[in-house]
Amino acid sequence: MTPHTTTAVVAHGADDLRVEPVAVRSPGPGEAVVAVAYGGICGSDLHYWRHGAVGESVLRAPMILGHEVVGTVVREASDGSGLAAGTPVAVHPATHEHTDVRFPEDRPNLSPGVRYLGSAARFPHTEGAFAREIVLPVGMLRALPAGIDLRVAALAEPAAVAWHAVSHAGDLGGKRVLVVGSGPIGALAVAVAARAGAAEIVAVDLHAKPRSIATAVGATRTLDATDTEAIAAVDADVVIESSGNHRGLASALAGAARGGTVVMVGLLPKGDQPVQIAHAITRELRLVGSFRFNDEIDEVIAAIADGSLAIGPVVTHTFPVDEALDAFAVAADASVSGKVLLAF
Structure with a gap:
């Protein structure tokens, strides 16, 4: 050649x-x-x-x-x-x-x-x-x-990242989900959670544009990221943290219900993070890291093709x-x- x-x-x-x-x-x-x-x-x-x-x-x-x-x-x-x-x-x-x-x-x-x-x-x-x-x-x-x-x-590739993250939370049927950070990965996590049967999906972001995108793909309501009291009151069974900063992680911990699951997919900077981690202990939260994906891209492609992942x-x-x-x-x-x- x-x-x-x-x-x-x-x-x-x-x-x-x-x-x-x-x-x-x-x-x-x-x-x-x-x-x-x-x-x-x-x-x-x-x-x-x-x-x-x-x-x-x-x-x-x-x-x-x-x-x-x-x-x-x-x-x-x-x-x-x-x-x-x-x-x-x-x-x-x-x-x-x-x-x-x-x-x-x-x-x-x-x-x-x-x-x-x-x-x-x-x-x-x-x-x-x-x-x-x-x-x-x-x-x-x-x-x-x-x-x-x-x-x-x-x-398909970023949606597979979101699919992998949401899968760590197990069955979402009938559950309340909080997504902190509604950029592309967060919005895709909203869509995956909606497909998985979540009863309520609350999306959080600093900006109106990503919040509107989250609504378009399945969020039932949205919150401004600065409204910490409203976020803490969500009482979510599952939280997807996709902001990738310590303030978002703090909101994720605060917004999780006792005994809830927090999936951390947003990449935090290296080094110590100032987060009230004691919440995870006293509320028996399950903290799960999520990194990239494996073969979930195949499931994503099938779901895009059949229209179930909008x-x-x-x-x-x-x-x-x-x-x-x-x-x-x-x-x-x-x-x-x-x-x-x-x-x-």
């Missing part, structure tokens, strides 16, 4: 995001070429753009961003594995390498050997998928049912890839946007 280039969104460092040509490598056995249709901008992408790092994952070289993508196979694997050319696909962004560190075999998301598209956790970095054309192992590709809206299917309103903006800088700026403003997509 003759080497050629494609257009990609590349982070070179803090405040240095470029839309530029990059080389497309030749696929090896078990690898397919995918033409990307849409890519969703994630919080990690924003961190690489703004700070050149996500926590301890620091850019040491230019890196293509993006891991929430859908597209179409344009060249199937040469060894005959995987999906045929012309198949619309979503991408599971994780691959796994052997490690001697112990983790539950049925929870590979906890393995330190995981590589994620668009991650600077290791060097050389794992290139992302914000490009018009990408080469991926066939095991990362998930066929999309015919007729599915690719703009909505672009939410998440379309989470997408608020779509920008052509050439306007990526504008797209990132809008995505960074939670007061005006939900999930922002790049169109390739």
